[in-house]
Amino acid sequence: MHVLAPDARREAEGKNLPLLSASASTKDGGALISLSHLDADQPxxxxxxxxxxxxxxxxxxxxxxxxxxxxxxxxxP
Structure with missing residues (x-):
């Protein structure tokens, strides 16, 4: 999986964090893709x-x- 999006980062507590993260896994012919967007103010x-x-x-x-x-x-939960 490749995520195509502009690289956006933000400084938080002295660390340069990516605002978008992604992971993917496959099982039994299906795929699960998880995306996290850490900027609540910008789509x-x-x-x-x-x-x-x-x-x-x-x-x-x-x-x-x-x-x-x-x-x-x-x-x-």
Whole structure:
């Protein structure tokens, strides 16, 4: 998988962090792609270049929260 998007970074606590991260895995003929966009104020257009197979269908789930500090815990997944 190749993610095609402008490289955007932000300084946070002395570290230069990428604003977009991606990972991918495959299992039983399917693929799971996870994207994280760390800039809550700016939308980002991303193009995924999936190589090596043909995409025959897709589903998407977008997880958001009303508050950027929201998070899951073991007690409240």
């Amino acid at each position: 980002r257009t991303v193009v995924l270049d999936l190589r090596g197979d043909t995409v025959t269908g897709h589903q998407a789930r977008v997880s958001t929260a009303p508050n950027p500090q929201a998070h899951n815990t073991p007690e409240r």
